[in-house]
Amino acid sequence: MTDNTKFQVRSDANVRTSAVAIQKWGGLASLLLGVVFIVPELIYLMGNLREANGPLAYALADFLYGPVRAASLIMAVYALREYLGERAPRQMSLALLAATLAAVLFVTAAVFRATNRQYHLLHPELHLENSQTVLIVWMTLVAGVIATGWHFLGWSLVLLGWAGWTSGLLPRVLSLLYLTVGALSLVIYLLPELEGGVILLGVVASIWQGILLLKAGSGEMPTPKINASQADLA
Numbered sequence: 001m002t003d004n005t006k007f008q009v010r011s012d013a014n015v016r017t018s019a020v021a022i023q024k025w026g027g028l029a030s031l032l033l034g035v036v037f038i039v040p041e042l043i044y045l046m047g048n049l050r051e052a053n054g055p056l057a058y059a060l061a062d063f064l065y066g067p068v069r070a071a072s073l074i075m076a077v078y079a080l081r082e083y084l085g086e087r088a089p090r091q092m093s094l095a096l097l098a099a100t101l102a103a104v105l106f107v108t109a110a111v112f113r114a115t116n117r118q119y120h121l122l123h124p125e126l127h128l129e130n131s132q133t134v135l136i137v138w139m140t141l142v143a144g145v146i147a148t149g150w151h152f153l154g155w156s157l158v159l160l161g162w163a164g165w166t167s168g169l170l171p172r173v174l175s176l177l178y179l180t181v182g183a184l185s186l187v188i189y190l191l192p193e194l195e196g197g198v199i200l201l202g203v204v205a206s207i208w209q210g211i212l213l214l215k216a217g218s219g220e221m222p223t224p225k226i227n228a229s230q231a232d233l234a
Helices: 002-047 054-084 089-122 132-167 174-187 194-220 228-233
Strands: none
Touching: 002 054, 002 089, 002 174, 002 228, 054 089, 054 132, 054 194, 132 194, 174 194
């Protein structure tokens, strides 16, 4: 075996190892994404800021809703792009871009919530909780950012569903689920009452996606083929 052949074998092996690691991390990120779709919403719904641990609980909710959700979303979609990219490169690149924009907006919403809450706690003499104008402006701003985040996430999911269907690398039902959740997410800004149902369907899709990627990472399912550009980067 020549030196060039040995180098090529090592290079291909490194790329395959990297692909497996990406699938595993993407699978874990997908499962975590299912958790952070639910847990922050429960804390916001049932939490009490006036309790001793109230501020800490809300801070945890903000962290899960913003940074953790954003990182999990980007990692999960990136792993799917590596899995489907050779069969649907344009759709998956656009899906990753849309997911990144959605992630930025979810972080923005969490930051708005956290900074507003901190200001409220630091200046109790202002009695901001009694000001309808302040509450309306704050709720409208945060709701608008969140709805925009869901809208971009909707585009990402529609593109994922499209790529999964046309490539044949994802189960048909999962691809249809992506398309359904994505289509509903696109209109949350018009029909905010859909958010609860979208979250539940999103949890199902995230868990299914996580299992799929973990199987790919463990070798139970075929990993994406190595293309020339990946080999050159190894």
